[in-house]
Amino acid sequence: MEKDQCTVAGLGLEEKLGFGPRAYQHIVSNADLFVPAGGSRSAIASNGSEFLGVWTQGLSQFAVRLDAMGRLLDASGIPLRIASSYYGETPLLTGAGGNFILVLAQSVSLLDRDARVLRRVGMGTPGVPLMALSDGRSVLVACSSVSSIFVRLLATDATPITDWTTIGSTFDLSVEREAAFGVDSNGYVAFLATKNGLTMQRISSRGEISPATVLPVDIGxxxxxxxxxxxxxxxxxxxxxxxxxxxxxxxxxxxxxxxxxxxxxxxxxxxxxxxxxxxxxxxxxxxxxxxxxxxxxxxxxxxxxxxxxxxxxxxNVADDLSIANVNDALLLSWPYAGMNGEVLDRPTAVPLGDAFPIARRAAEQNAPSIASGANVDLVVWSEVDTLNTMRVRARRINRAGIPLDPTPIELGTGDPNTIAPTVAYGGGEFLIAWGATQK
Incomplete structure (x- = not known):
């Protein structure tokens, strides 16, 4: 039995979620349920000595470690227990101070090299995260709201240094396509495609922002x-x-x-x-x-x-390419039927072997919730179909950890961008709640 399936047993919660002793595990669903692999969005980063990959599956985030040559160190994904604010959110990841900074729409998390969450702070963003980048002393996070760009500096331990500041507006609403950020010996640099042309703006490691300079470049x-x-x-x-x-x-x-x-x-x-x-x-x-x-x-x-x-x-690489390097190993990753990777030897530009799966694709089944009744447990989860409809399903499990239902129970549908299902027990009945497609 694979450990990366959602499993239950008549023991504590850790065993029920499949992270406890292998001898006590039982399969909840015949399909892969809550498999920590193969999300729709992913990112890769280096802390200077190894790589970390993070991907989103539904509302959940998972990580995998790779060594300096891009070789996988984990057989399955590491659950981060950090919820996304919407399905399929793109994570932002950067190395910082030997650790990693993970940026989502509503939170910033500090991860160590073993993908343990050391700190998590609220994002308080005015919009959608665009980029996370480190100069070794701080971390620059950029977000967008409509066509405006906002930036904020964090310490390498994820502590905020500055508040959100507007640095400019791009030409139209496709902000993620018209803004690029870099770092050099003088600090951070923002290049924006604006109505006035291509602009360059500097952001110091103390948060000081220079006026935008229009570069003499035709970007038609x-x-x-x-x-x-x-x-x-x-x-x-x-x-x-x-x-x-x-x-x-x-x-x-x-x-x-x-x-x-x-x-x-x-x-x-x-x-x-x-x-x-x-x-x-x-x-x-x-x-x-x-x-x-x-x-x-x-x-x-x-x-x-x-x-x-x-x-x-x-x-099979259409978009969402992520790039990181350690010494001469250049690691590329992209989502396609999972999270995939390729390692290039940078001096020779020769791929070091074939492209390989970093995480295999799983069904879009997410966010299991468990409640214990008098003689039975109920496991509830969500599935997202190809029409982006969230289907809520459940299965009863007896005290021996054996499923009582031959197939999952269909409970209803919901909006994948709202609340994931949760279950509670009281008064002899189970109560399940989830986000609906209508108010």
Missing amino acids: GLQRLKTAFDGERHIVVWSTSANPKAVLVTPDGAVSDAFVIPTGSLPSVVLGVDARSGRSFVFFSENRGGLLYELSAVSIDDASRQVGVPFVVAH
């Missing part, structure tokens, strides 16, 4: 903006309706001429950039027809702006 047709710092200059890349374009920007704001990154004849979307020691990699996705996507990359010598030949990295 910009569809998505990404950036990275190679040690001397920022490379700023954006997608267009044709091939992507890029400019190089020094920390003091000197800008190179824009240059084209030839990616081929197919439409391409820039998903990420990694830069170090004067060399950059630009990762982009190409639609090969229908639902077939390929993740490819090009190497750029930043000093000469010479672009290498594109090469294929992995298949």
Whole structure:
């Protein structure tokens, strides 16, 4: 019996949720229920010596550890017991002070290298989290509300340093596609695609924000903006309706001429950039027809702006690429039927083996709640179908830990963006409550 299935027994709650002694476990559902693997959104980060991956499954967050070469250290996901505010929320993750900072819409959590939650504080955000980035001394968190960008500085232990401050507005409502953030020796940098053009704005490690500077760059047709710092200059890349374009920007704001990154004849979307020691990699996705996507990359010598030949990295990567590195190991991760990864040797740009599953996909079954009655326990959970409808189901379990119902009991439907089901017992009856699709 696999430990990563939701299980129950006639013992304490830890055993009922499948984290207790293996000898006492019993399967609640014939389908994988509350499996800590394979969410719809994911992120990867490095603390300088190892990697941590985090993904969302329904309203729950799970983590997995990888060593400095990107090898999995955990056979199954580690439940973080940190609830999302809505289904399929994208987690933000960054290394900070040897630990990790996890940012969600309503909370910021400090995780150690073993994915233990050391601290959790309320987010108090004015909008949707966009980015979390660390300069080693602090953490910058950026959020959006409509087209406005807000930033806040945290200490590496997740303690707030500053309050939320507005730094500007992007061209339209697609904020996550028109804002990019980097860090250099002078602090943090924000690049925004605004009505006035591409702007550059500095944010110090003490929270001081400089006025925005409009860069002499034509960003007509910009569809998505990404950036990275190679040690001397920022490379700023954006997608267009044709091939992507890029400019190089020094920390003091000197800008190179824009240059084209030839990616081929197919439409391409820039998903990420990694830069170090004067060399950059630009990762982009190409639609090969229908639902077939390929993740490819090009190497750029930043000093000469010479672009290498594109090469294929992995298949089935349409979006949500996350990049982290430890020394010369560059780890990429993306969601597709789970959370997947690929490790590149950065000096040679050669993949170190095939793409591999970091976490296998599970059914969108989440948030189990358990209540004990006179002679029976009731387990209630939610499932999200392909139409994004939350179906609430239950199963009775006797004191020996044996399911009394051959198949789960269908209780009703609800809104996946509202309250997950919960169950309580009293007066000889079980009471189940969940968020409804109507008020």
